[in-house]
Amino acid sequence: MQTRRMVLSILLVAIGALLLTYGLFAKSNVASSGEQGQVASTSEMAMTQEVARGGVKRDESDQVKKTYEEGEKAPAACPT
Amino acid sequence: MAMAEKTRLAAFFARLQPYRLWVQTAFLMVWLDPLGLRFHGICAPVFHCYACPLATFGCPIGVLANFSALHLIPFITIGLLIVVGALVGSLFCGWACPFGWLQDLGARIPLKKFELPRWTGHFRFVVLGLTVLAIPYFFGEEHPLFICRICPAGGIEAALPSVVSQAATGQPIVWPNALKLTIILVFLAAIVFVRRPWCRVLCPLGAIFSSMNRASTFFLRFDRGKCTTCGRCTKLCQYNIDPEQSPNDLRCIRCLECTRCKLGALSPQTILHGRRKPAGERVPPAAEPTPGA
Numbered sequence: 619m620q621t622r623r624m625v626l627s628i629l630l631v632a633i634g635a636l637l638l639t640y641g642l643f644a645k646s647n648v649a650s651s652g653e654q655g656q657v658a659s660t661s662e663m664a665m666t667q668e669v670a671r672g673g674v675k676r677d678e679s680d681q682v683k684k685t686y687e688e689g690e691k692a693p694a695a696c697p698t
Numbered sequence: 699m700a701m702a703e704k705t706r707l708a709a710f711f712a713r714l715q716p717y718r719l720w721v722q723t724a725f726l727m728v729w730l731d732p733l734g735l736r737f738h739g740i741c742a743p744v745f746h747c748y749a750c751p752l753a754t755f756g757c758p759i760g761v762l763a764n765f766s767a768l769h770l771i772p773f774i775t776i777g778l779l780i781v782v783g784a785l786v787g788s789l790f791c792g793w794a795c796p797f798g799w800l801q802d803l804g805a806r807i808p809l810k811k812f813e814l815p816r817w818t819g820h821f822r823f824v825v826l827g828l829t830v831l832a833i834p835y836f837f838g839e840e841h842p843l844f845i846c847r848i849c850p851a852g853g854i855e856a857a858l859p860s861v862v863s864q865a866a867t868g869q870p871i872v873w874p875n876a877l878k879l880t881i882i883l884v885f886l887a888a889i890v891f892v893r894r895p896w897c898r899v900l901c902p903l904g905a906i907f908s909s910m911n912r913a914s915t916f917f918l919r920f921d922r923g924k925c926t927t928c929g930r931c932t933k934l935c936q937y938n939i940d941p942e943q944s945p946n947d948l949r950c951i952r953c954l955e956c957t958r959c960k961l962g963a964l965s966p967q968t969i970l971h972g973r974r975k976p977a978g979e980r981v982p983p984a985a986e987p988t989p990g991a
């Protein structure tokens with residue numbers, strides 16, 4: 619029982635650490651808010667920050683798009 | 699040496715147990731940052747809305763739902779939840795979560811408490827699957843059942859402070875919609891009559907953490923040899939769990955109240971405990987108590 623728990627927990631910690639490490643280096647494509655939105659690579663932490671303030675949305679073409687222009691103030695209120 | 703280690707961990711939590719509410723309060727200094735530091739790019743392993751004006755970290759459930767709506771996978775958040783769950787299970791729910799703390803405060807109001815049927819605990823997985831993952835993925839964040847739109851933590855920690863702030867600064871007040879107001883009122887009424895109703899019935903974060911209770915490095919050990927089946931641990935548990943039957947139950951928030959068993963039949967332990975024991979010191983497993991003994 620103890621061995622099974624040990625193997626399982628170590629395996630889970632390893633999987634979690636792997637995902638964490640991968641996430642630190644992973645990039646997502648985000649288009650700017652204009653009509654001809656320029657696509658830029660964004661780190662997951664930056665994406666999380668944007669998501670927390672409602673700064674990105676998915677449009678009809680399944681592309682992740684910023685909700686505000688570069689240089690504009692980001693939306694700060696609760697997105698919902 | 700192994701025995702000493704177990705005693706240290708158990709003794710540590712035994713000393714801390716009477717001050718659990720104070721430990722939770724102290725953790726507020728981490729989640730509600732008065733210095734204005736904002737690390738919303740990282741999630742904390744607790745249920746706390748990032749739209750709260752004082753939130754230091756991001757909300758893992760909000761991030762999971764919003765990334766699902768964007769058709770992206772939040773690797774860091776998932777990794778963090780798995781690491782924390784695999785290390786301590788739902789210990790954060792009982793000792794650090796600010797939303798749990800709020801519910802514990804509500805439960806202190808001396809009114810009759812109602813017990814919930816045990817099966818209601820499975821709703822948490824429905825909430826996780828539907829409102830956090832499936833609905834955001836298929837219908838986007840505009841859907842009325844998107845978790846952030848119906849989340850009481852968002853209502854109490856973000857919408858209400860926002861109303862107060864607008865009123866204080868003389869701005870036009872944007873009231874939360876009728877659904878959110880109803881959810882806030884129902885939640886505030888529920889925490890007075892039911893212990894931790896959100897955690898036990900609906901919390902998707904609790905569902906993630908508690909599903910790892912049976913595999914985490916930190917766990918509750920039940921020693922049948924020390925148990926006299928007096929039922930004290932069941933009485934101590936405020937969440938309708940039988941700790942002697944299921945010490946690492948899916949619905950357990952790891953408040954560790956049950957470890958106040960005088961005989962020490964239930965104690966917090968880590969996977970390292972048994973491993974470090976030299977072969978000569980190994981104790982044979984305790985015999986099953988005979989029926990009626």
